[in-house]
Amino acid sequence: MATMLLLTFLISSLIMVTVGLAIDFMEILRLGIDGQLSVDPSDVETASLDFGLLTRGQPLAVLHPVSAQDIARVVKAAYGSNQGMTVSARGHGHSINGQAQTTNGVVIQMSGWKGGNKPPRPHVWAEERYVDVWGGELWIDVLKSTLEYGLAPKSWTDYLYLSVGGTLSNAGISGQAFNHGPQISNVYELDVVTGKGEVLTCSEDENTELFHAVLGGLGQFGIITRARISLEPAPNMVRWIRVLYSNFSAFTSDQEHLISLHAEPSNQKFDYVEGFVIVAEGLINNWRSSLFSPQNPVKISTLFPTSGVLYCLEIAKNYHESTAQTIDQEVEFLLKKLNFISTSVFTTDLLYVDFLDRVHMAEMKLRSKGLWEVPHPWLNLFIPSSKIAEFDKGVFKGILGNKTSGPILIYPMNKNKWDHRSSVVTPDEGLFYLVALLRSALDSGEETQSLEYLNNQNRQILRYCDEAGIKVKRYLPHYTTQQEWMDHFGNKWDRFYEMKMEFDPRHILASGQRIFTPTFPSLSNMPS
Ligand SMILES: Cc1cc2nc3c(=O)[nH]c(=O)nc-3n(C[C@H](O)[C@H](O)[C@H](O)COP(=O)(O)OP(=O)(O)OC[C@H]3O[C@@H](n4cnc5c(N)ncnc54)[C@H](O)[C@@H]3O)c2cc1C
Numbered sequence: 001m002a003t004m005l006l007l008t009f010l011i012s013s014l015i016m017v018t019v020g021l022a023i024d025f026m027e028i029l030r031l032g033i034d035g036q037l038s039v040d041p042s043d044v045e046t047a048s049l050d051f052g053l054l055t056r057g058q059p060l061a062v063l064h065p066v067s068a069q070d071i072a073r074v075v076k077a078a079y080g081s082n083q084g085m086t087v088s089a090r091g092h093g094h095s096i097n098g099q100a101q102t103t104n105g106v107v108i109q110m111s112g113w114k115g116g117n118k119p120p121r122p123h124v125w126a127e128e129r130y131v132d133v134w135g136g137e138l139w140i141d142v143l144k145s146t147l148e149y150g151l152a153p154k155s156w157t158d159y160l161y162l163s164v165g166g167t168l169s170n171a172g173i174s175g176q177a178f179n180h181g182p183q184i185s186n187v188y189e190l191d192v193v194t195g196k197g198e199v200l201t202c203s204e205d206e207n208t209e210l211f212h213a214v215l216g217g218l219g220q221f222g223i224i225t226r227a228r229i230s231l232e233p234a235p236n237m238v239r240w241i242r243v244l245y246s247n248f249s250a251f252t253s254d255q256e257h258l259i260s261l262h263a264e265p266s267n268q269k270f271d272y273v274e275g276f277v278i279v280a281e282g283l284i285n286n287w288r289s290s291l292f293s294p295q296n297p298v299k300i301s302t303l304f305p306t307s308g309v310l311y312c313l314e315i316a317k318n319y320h321e322s323t324a325q326t327i328d329q330e331v332e333f334l335l336k337k338l339n340f341i342s343t344s345v346f347t348t349d350l351l352y353v354d355f356l357d358r359v360h361m362a363e364m365k366l367r368s369k370g371l372w373e374v375p376h377p378w379l380n381l382f383i384p385s386s387k388i389a390e391f392d393k394g395v396f397k398g399i400l401g402n403k404t405s406g407p408i409l410i411y412p413m414n415k416n417k418w419d420h421r422s423s424v425v426t427p428d429e430g431l432f433y434l435v436a437l438l439r440s441a442l443d444s445g446e447e448t449q450s451l452e453y454l455n456n457q458n459r460q461i462l463r464y465c466d467e468a469g470i471k472v473k474r475y476l477p478h479y480t481t482q483q484e485w486m487d488h489f490g491n492k493w494d495r496f497y498e499m500k501m502e503f504d505p506r507h508i509l510a511s512g513q514r515i516f517t518p519t520f521p522s523l524s525n526m527p528s
């Protein structure tokens, strides 16, 4: 009892001291910042939450920066303070597990600005075919600005309301990754504010270590304030095709065949290869299925095999209206080699922009039904291709039953399109799959839709992989102990740790990833 009281007393005085000092810290910050430092409850509330709606972490203040210098001032103040103060960049807050949150510090709101001053707009270098963008720029705005020059980035995410700095801190993947690599393979140069508050330009040739560490670096080494992104001439149309399989092995061999064509000339391969799993219930609660159902809901339901699971290959070919006469032949040639259920071809032609922005349409629909701002216990796994059939048996045809609570994406990628020097971790095989279980928890009273049920199922899936010897790596990883992070990084851990000591030795940045605990210099050595 006495120790309890003492502990309570110690903790509450610690809180008082922290709050007192935090206010001094904020006074310092108010000087010399061109952006806006805010303690406005609505700003603080926004920064306390994310898309996952699973964790909450309230910062002391939110900075709306307009330059790298603004950010450098805040990080320097945190670096020089003796309060274990943290700084977390937040893009669009589309993390699942509080990765952009912090409780003892400042959130830098990189996307969506407030006030008169603004961060720099995208600058397109048309001749050189790249664009310089602010780290908080959303990909949708990058696209709009490059299209004015008839150009576009090459590698995407499925959803464009994500920030450049946020996706480059993970990898940034979609159906173009088999061909162009992830987004982190399509960046020439970065400006980064390190954990010491220095602003450094880095690239393949300059501050090379920092460049590779930051890409896929989970925000641990610096805050990306500018990225130089590679561009290509933009197509204006897309032929978007979906075909169905009931045979998983036929489905994956076709996917693997299609991505093996990456080195072929562009008229002899698809530009986009993805896929998804459809279980009976998935027809209702699936962002993707809406694309079939208006046309032909009956047909699909009659195709369900006894396993209750169908697989949909999703492929797309870019074209320009001026070259439209060859697209039919090119597509026909490619489809001829595939073994899908022949009666199940769904084709749509649409504008390139509408294709890239397709998930936003689904978002609007879900929002209108109140189904967007709900908890999202997502699980994203990279699975070695040699084990994908086992995963299918154990998970799609096993653990999931006939309930998925959201889309399940599955598509393979070529490891040789990933630079091994980046911080991201992928399986030890030349081909690996993304399996993304993008589930929404609902308070509907039905047990299988509850957060608890879905969390348990996620744990069950991970345990199954572990026991079956399927060496998965998590994408958008989330762990709570350093030992788990060491296991995640495997032989990349030593390097990751070394880079952390060099670029953020006080563990100020992105503490919401829970890889490193902020250090209190009063308990260790102050920097000289
Ligand atoms: C609907 C939806 C669809 C998605 N689709 C895809 C997809 O197709 N492919 C894919 O790869 N991912 C996808 N994602 C995941 C997405 O890439 C991650 O959520 C990622 O974190 C980007 O989101 P954000 O910009 O909001 O970053 P935040 O969640 O704000 O931040 C993510 C992490 O990066 C750090 N960070 C943010 N900005 C910076 C910066 N400028 N410099 C350094 N660190 C920074 C943060 O501190 C945090 O640790 C999707 C997410 C959602 C919600």
Ligand SMILES: *[C@@H]1O[C@H](CO)[C@@H](O)[C@H](O)[C@H]1NC(C)=O
Residues within 6 Å of the ligand: 247, 248, 249, 250, 251, 253
């Ligand atoms: C599934 O497809 C594979 C080819 O990938 C084939 O060998 C196998 O016989 C098919 N199985 C069934 C039940 O049709």
Ligand SMILES: *[C@@H]1O[C@H](CO)[C@@H](O)[C@H](O)[C@H]1NC(C)=O
Residues within 6 Å of the ligand: 280, 281, 308, 401, 402
């Ligand atoms: C789904 O699974 C439940 C129990 O696991 C079963 O009762 C139900 O019939 C199944 N529904 C379909 C459409 O397969």
